[in-house]
Amino acid sequence: MINYMQTNLLDMLEYIGEDNCQNILSSFICPMNHDVEDFLRTKAISFARQHIAVSYLVFADYNHANILVGYYTLANKFVCVNRQSLSKTMQKKISKFSQYDSHLERFMISMPLIAQLGKNFNPQLPDIMAGADLLEMALERVLEVEHLIGGKTVYIECSNQPKLFDFYSAAGFFPFAERFRQSEETDSSVLTQMLKYFNHESKN
Numbered sequence: 001m002i003n004y005m006q007t008n009l010l011d012m013l014e015y016i017g018e019d020n021c022q023n024i025l026s027s028f029i030c031p032m033n034h035d036v037e038d039f040l041r042t043k044a045i046s047f048a049r050q051h052i053a054v055s056y057l058v059f060a061d062y063n064h065a066n067i068l069v070g071y072y073t074l075a076n077k078f079v080c081v082n083r084q085s086l087s088k089t090m091q092k093k094i095s096k097f098s099q100y101d102s103h104l105e106r107f108m109i110s111m112p113l114i115a116q117l118g119k120n121f122n123p124q125l126p127d128i129m130a131g132a133d134l135l136e137m138a139l140e141r142v143l144e145v146e147h148l149i150g151g152k153t154v155y156i157e158c159s160n161q162p163k164l165f166d167f168y169s170a171a172g173f174f175p176f177a178e179r180f181r182q183s184e185e186t187d188s189s190v191l192t193q194m195l196k197y198f199n200h201e202s203k204n
Helices: 009-016 018-025 034-049 088-097 131-149 162-170
Strands: 004-008 054-062 065-082 099-101 106-119 153-159 174-180 190-197
Touching: 004 009, 004 131, 009 018, 009 034, 009 054, 018 034, 034 054, 034 065, 034 106, 054 131, 065 131, 065 174, 088 106, 088 190, 106 131, 131 162, 153 162, 162 190
Parallel strands: 106 153
Antiparallel strands: 004 054, 054 065, 065 106, 099 106, 153 190, 174 190
16 A cells, blocks of 8 residues: 655745755656646745645655655635526535625635646656545645635636546536636646535534
C-alpha cells in the first residue's frame, strides 16, 4: 500500500525556502494539460503567498524517497448559478447557502473552487497516483474547510472534453454553466463549470 503525504505549499515554503520549493515544483510535468503544469511551475508560489489560491502537494513514499506525484489547488470564489440549470430539489438545497437574484433568476454563491488538479507525468518517476484518489483528497480538504466555516458545495472548471466530463460526473459533479478562458490560459477556449453538493448531515 502506498503512503501519500499532503503538504500545504505555504508550509513547505516556510520549512525549506523558495529555491528548494521551486526545484521540487519544476519536476512536475503534465503534457495533457499545459495550464496545470504551468500554474504549478510559475504561479503557485505567488498565488499562495498572496492567498489568492493555495496548492497542496501530494508526495508518495517510493523506494525510501518522497516523490511529487500530484497536486491540487483550492480557492474561494463567488459564482453565479442560473436557476434553470438546477433541479427543483437542488434549487431548494442551494438556496440555503446562497443569495437569489430574482431579476436575473440566478443564485449567487461563495464556495470553494478546485482550481487545479493534476498528476505528475514526469517520465523519470513511477506512475503510482490515481486521478480519482487525487480528487478524493481535494474533496476531503474542502470538507475540512466547510466543517469550520459551513457550506455544502464545491465546483470545478474543466476543459470541454468527454473524458474529463465523465471523470468529474463519476464523482458527483454536474454541469451548470460554461465560460471562456482568459487570455493567459492556453488550452481549450471553453471551460465547463461543474458543481458538487455534499449530501452529508451533521452528526450532532
